[in-house]
Amino acid sequence: MSRYWSDHVAGLAPYVAGEQPKVTKLLKLNTNEHPYGPSPLALRAIQAAATDQLRLYPDNQSTALRVAIASLHGLQPDQVFVGNGSDEVLAHVFNGLFRRAGRPLLMPDITYSFYKTYCKLFDVPAQLLPLADDYTLTVSDYTQERQTPVAGVIFANPNAPTGIAMSLEAIAQIASAHPDAPVVVDEAYVDFGADSATALLGRHDNIVVIHTLSKSRALAGLRVGYAMASKDIVAGLNRVKDSFNSYPLDALAQAGAMAAINDTAYFDQMRSAVIQAREALTQQLATLGFEVLPSRANFVFARHPDHEGATLQQALRAEGVLVRHFNIERVHQFLRITVGTPEQCERLCNTLAKILTNQH
Numbered sequence: 001m002s003r004y005w006s007d008h009v010a011g012l013a014p015y016v017a018g019e020q021p022k023v024t025k026l027l028k029l030n031t032n033e034h035p036y037g038p039s040p041l042a043l044r045a046i047q048a049a050a051t052d053q054l055r056l057y058p059d060n061q062s063t064a065l066r067v068a069i070a071s072l073h074g075l076q077p078d079q080v081f082v083g084n085g086s087d088e089v090l091a092h093v094f095n096g097l098f099r100r101a102g103r104p105l106l107m108p109d110i111t112y113s114f115y116k117t118y119c120k121l122f123d124v125p126a127q128l129l130p131l132a133d134d135y136t137l138t139v140s141d142y143t144q145e146r147q148t149p150v151a152g153v154i155f156a157n158p159n160a161p162t163g164i165a166m167s168l169e170a171i172a173q174i175a176s177a178h179p180d181a182p183v184v185v186d187e188a189y190v191d192f193g194a195d196s197a198t199a200l201l202g203r204h205d206n207i208v209v210i211h212t213l214s215k216s217r218a219l220a221g222l223r224v225g226y227a228m229a230s231k232d233i234v235a236g237l238n239r240v241k242d243s244f245n246s247y248p249l250d251a252l253a254q255a256g257a258m259a260a261i262n263d264t265a266y267f268d269q270m271r272s273a274v275i276q277a278r279e280a281l282t283q284q285l286a287t288l289g290f291e292v293l294p295s296r297a298n299f300v301f302a303r304h305p306d307h308e309g310a311t312l313q314q315a316l317r318a319e320g321v322l323v324r325h326f327n328i329e330r331v332h333q334f335l336r337i338t339v340g341t342p343e344q345c346e347r348l349c350n351t352l353a354k355i356l357t358n359q360h
């Protein structure tokens, strides 16, 4: 980088997302997208919003959408903050709540890698707490008394890339241990079988719950995410956002997101389909000799005792199947595999079976 950039920027490690291939023949099980399309009502709402009204600026408060989200979760609309995907919501959270705190942010050593990226970008010291041997969070690591206060806590529940979920009781314990610091629970995958910490918001005004429409609502391309918290925290996040003059959501995204949120019948049906496919995939992988961590997400994290994760990933890639591998020491043997349709899971397992036979 040129001399114009400080070491701070030159040293940033940008988030590396999974491959987004141009070739559609590839079976894409690498970035946890939904295997089925979004609600037809959402598509219709987007089409209906694509009129000459697009010459007008959108509602910069996303009022109708926030009302729909609040009603879904039994909250008040001013407890909801929306953004262009949960990654942008997280950016506002880091910028507003953690930046300049000058104190460490507690997080698991293995979790969504964007948290570390944002720590670098927003100059927040990360304090990484190792997952236990079974890849669960050790709650006492987060609740023990510390000599120096913390900026806050962040973790994903279910965690990524393990898929393991923690109980609401454990989350409440962590929140109680840090009454003066925000505890951010990233629930990108919660709809696939974990309990949502939104149930704790009434009792813990330091909890911030983050959701996305990219996974269980099959709208990754629309870019909609939101945070739910106390009115005070949401008001602060709005101040941060408005200081950047960043628009929350465009008019099409607002219309589509609202229709998707309201289409509970389609949501329930699709969610059950993915959960069923996940359980079947877990069984099939176990039959092939994989150890599969107990997932509450729309992906599984699995390792084969006799094969390197990177080797398997490359062999699958050569056969047109994309899965994710993380170059992290403790989990280098694992593959993270997005749950597809039953047919896609079958293709994955047949390909894996062939690879395992050939490599012996």
Ligand code: PMP
Binding pocket: 084, 085, 086, 087, 088, 112, 156, 160, 186, 188, 211, 212, 213, 214, 220, 224, 225
């Ligand atoms: N949190 C977690 C744990 C994720 O895995 C992802 C998706 N990569 C996100 C947040 C961001 O999702 P989006 O920006 O599409 O809402």
